[in-house]
Amino acid sequence: MTASGRIVFSRMEEVIFGRPAAEALAELVERLGAARVFLMVSGTLNRETDEIEKLRRALGNKCVGTFDRMPAHSPRSAVIAAAEQAREARADLIVTLGGGSITDAAKAVQLCLSNDVRTVDDMDRIRGAVDVKPPTVRQISIPTTLSAGEFSAIAGVTNEATKVKEMFRHPLTIPQAVVLDPEVTRHTPMWLLLSTGIRAVDHCVEGVCSNESNEFSNASSLHGLSLLARGLARVKADPTDMAARLDCQTGSWLSMAGLAAGVPMGASHGIGYVLGAVFDVPHGHTSCIMLPWVMRWNKPANADRQALIASAMGHPGEDAGDVLDRFIRGLDMPRTLSDVKIGREHFDRIAQQAMGTPWVPRNPRPIPTPAEVKEILELAA
Structure with missing residues (x-):
């Protein structure tokens, strides 16, 4: 019998590999026409290396804020905190530099922004719902680990009350672009x-x-x-x-x-x-x-x-x-x-x-x- 099936392609637009992250990011932001870029990054990299500062320098006055307090497993409370900061900054693009928890959290932040989710309990409205409003603020990811969540439209977020990892999804939560720079993994x-x-x-x-x-x-x-x-x-x-x-x-x-x-x-x-x-x-x-x-x-x-x-x-x-x-x-x-x-x-x-x-x-x-x-x-x- 002839095999049959269906392949669903993602809404990611491009992957840039083997180039310095800051240089590639500056070109991407220019190409996308973003004017207010919000960084969600590793706290360790922000405190102990110059990798985040390189991004800020590349973005110049387009960088409107930095969130660097995302714990492992992307707890709901931290997602809400990041979303509130991005909302106050009037971000039109989110850029992540860090591991999978930061990447997933930013996907969830996209949904919080587009669906006016402002509290931990509000997140129930967008979990598994079919009528979720699509993200209007997209994401660029620069991963420092290899778990590959940046290539998925699924965000794993931990509900602290139940200790259950829940999935939040929309086709547009997948990053618009990914930058693979091996140099940024040196600090991992x-x-x-x-x-x-x-x-x-x-x-x-x-x-x-x-x-x-x-x-x-x-x-x-x-x-x-x-x-x-x-x-x-x-x-x-x-x-x-x-x-x-x-x-x-x-x-x-x-x-x-x-x-x-x-x-x-x-x-x-x-x-x-x-x-x-x-x-x-x-x-x-x-x-x-x-x-x-x-x-x-x-x-x-x-x-x-x-x-x-x-x-x-x-x-x-x-x-x-x-x-x-x-x-x-x-x-x-x-x-x-x-x-x-x-x-x-x-x-x-x-x-x-x-x-x-x-x-x-x-x-x-x-x-x-x-x-x-x-x-x-x-x-x-």
């Missing part, structure tokens, strides 16, 4: 850069292994995985290797082609959402811990897909779960739940909450109840 702690690289590996792997993948998404994911497998090891061996860092950034970009086109992720992402929101485990570490165990649990359902993963990582004919396990250990990343102080007493809650994520119900090996999630957690204990 090595554990954070490498672990978010594994997050991108997770996108590639779960995309290829999905029952809903397609030839377009597989091509991007497999080449992205190959770039990441080579690049991450090279960056660890030589942190000054900018070509390797750019390979990782490119692999990270390619890792999102499937997800952006509508291919669902699986249990590694679903369980990871809960580990991040409830236990504050960094995104990258959730993938380092869960992905090989999910692969082993899924193997009865997709051994043929898993063979593609092992080949892309340079180990044809080997078990993909084992290949991933060795690779992640080689980067000195955590590999078990006990490594991040999560014990069996939490497994019931994790399993129940994971069932409510978008990804666990679409895992390639069916997960009809929390009991199957607990089987995976036991492997990862």
